[in-house]
Amino acid sequence: MDILAQLVERFVNYRSSLYSDSILDDQFTELLKLQDESNPDFVVEVASLFFQDAEKIINNIASALKQGPVDFKQIDANVHQLKGSSSSIGAGRVKNTCVAFRAYCESQSFEGCLRCLQQVRHECTLLKSKLDMLFMLEQQILTAGGSIPPIK
Amino acid sequence: MNEFGERTSSHCNNEECKITCNKRVSLLQQSMRSNSCVTKKSLDGLRILLAEDTPVLQRVASIMLEKLGARVLAVGDGLQAVKALNCEVDSEGTESGQHSSNEKRISLAKMQFQSFYLVPMDSQILKMDGYRATKIIRKSEDGTGMHIPIVALTAHGMSSDEAKCMEVGMNAYLTKPIDYELMVSTIMSLTRRKDSMDEE
Numbered sequence: 389m390d391i392l393a394q395l396v397e398r399f400v401n402y403r404s405s406l407y408s409d410s411i412l413d414d415q416f417t418e419l420l421k422l423q424d425e426s427n428p429d430f431v432v433e434v435a436s437l438f439f440q441d442a443e444k445i446i447n448n449i450a451s452a453l454k455q456g457p458v459d460f461k462q463i464d465a466n467v468h469q470l471k472g473s474s475s476s477i478g479a480g481r482v483k484n485t486c487v488a489f490r491a492y493c494e495s496q497s498f499e500g501c502l503r504c505l506q507q508v509r510h511e512c513t514l515l516k517s518k519l520d521m522l523f524m525l526e527q528q529i530l531t532a533g534g535s536i537p538p539i540k
Numbered sequence: 541m542n543e544f545g546e547r548t549s550s551h552c553n554n555e556e557c558k559i560t561c562n563k564r565v566s567l568l569q570q571s572m573r574s575n576s577c578v579t580k581k582s583l584d585g586l587r588i589l590l591a592e593d594t595p596v597l598q599r600v601a602s603i604m605l606e607k608l609g610a611r612v613l614a615v616g617d618g619l620q621a622v623k624a625l626n627c628e629v630d631s632e633g634t635e636s637g638q639h640s641s642n643e644k645r646i647s648l649a650k651m652q653f654q655s656f657y658l659v660p661m662d663s664q665i666l667k668m669d670g671y672r673a674t675k676i677i678r679k680s681e682d683g684t685g686m687h688i689p690i691v692a693l694t695a696h697g698m699s700s701d702e703a704k705c706m707e708v709g710m711n712a713y714l715t716k717p718i719d720y721e722l723m724v725s726t727i728m729s730l731t732r733r734k735d736s737m738d739e740e
Contacts, residue, residue, distance in 0.1 A: 415717045422603050422720075430603060438596045472695050473596035475717045 392534045399525040400537060409481075411518055416478025417539050435519050438477050442512050445470045449505055453498070463501060464493035470508070482511045582724055584609030586731055591621035591661040591670065592693060597716070601660065601693070604720055605727075618673035621661060625677055625688065658727055660691045660714070671708045678709040689730035693718065 389397070406412045423430040445466045452463050471486035485508045492500030526536055588605055592598040593616045602612045615621050659677075661670040674690050681687055692705040692713035705713045712726050 418717075418720060419600065422600070422607060424607075427603060427607075434596060434599055437599055441595050468695065469594055472716055473594050476594075476597050476600050478717075 392529070392532045395525070395529050395532055396534060396537060399522075399529055402525055403522060403539070406518055406522065410484070411479070411481055411515060413478045413480035413483075415475060419477060420539065432523055434477055438473055438479070439512065439516055441473055442470060442482075446505070446509055446512065449501075453501060453505060458496075458498060458501075460493045460496045460501070464490055467493060467504075467508075479511075479515050482508060482515060485511050581609040582728055583731075586610045586658065586727070588612050588727075589621060589624055589659045590614040591616075591618060591659060591673065593617055593662060597662070597693075597718075601718060601723075604718065604723065608724060610727075618661070618669055621659065622673050622676050625659075625680070658689045658691065658731055660693050660723075660727075661710075662693045670710075671704060674708045674710050689727075691723075691726060691730070 419431055419434060427433075449463050449466050452459055452466070467486050467489045471483055471490065474482040474486060485504060489501065489504035489508060492504055529536060583605060586609070588610045590598065590601055590605070590612050592601060592614065598614045598616070602614050605612050613624065615624055661673060670692055677688065677690065689711045690709070692701075692710045693716060694701050694705070694713055695716045702713055711730055714723055714726060
């Protein structure tokens, strides 16, 4: 198998694993469809926007949980925003964590919120490292003169 | 009236009528999805004011619309959306009672409303939520003959949210994450109707 074919196979397997592990969902596929010659870096750009936004939100939530009394409505509003943006880029596990997080906000469970904050932080970090790897594998294929195979 | 010349629930005088009108909009949106004919420049020439405060969603929605030929102005809160349409608000973000002369107000409104064909609006946007912004926009249209289509972008998708959207005068709603084809077919349907009403 030549080098390009190996790179493509590695990329396809890696990308599939992100979907099978629910790190990404179908909405990410929809984002890929919006990328074209006029917006070649669209997905990278949107991912970057997401991580900037997520960091701000996570910091807001962390601050809110340190204050007494805890404003669960404010935390819920932040989680709602994170849920919206994560679902829009197809960040499946981040979104699912936000769903659980909102339930703890509703029941005003401090411990539950704290656990979810840690979980959402972990999921965002994981997502970032996975996407960084995905984009790097993509770039390797393009540099080798190949093209990115579409998702089946 | 909605974009189909049908009575909207904002004009309904009882719950049964509201439920019927809302069901009609839901069915219509379902049929629009199945009859979708999205082409590359389906929204060519449309000027769209997008009111969405989440940067990621703003970017994704803008690209979705621009890919289909629309020109998008994105604003980050409901107050900016209301001001972009030249609705008069006081410093507290409520509709001002101090209007300029009626004639001047009408011509200003017509000029500004004609700048945009449609407004997709996050229902829970900051500073002034989509429901309140829509009420102000609709009030500003009084006496002008104008009616800018407003589409709610809501995270919830519950029937109570749907009812609330129609109650304040929104024309349709989309739930997040946005379904690309449904968004386009919704917009095409609303702007087609607006064009034919403007011609009358």
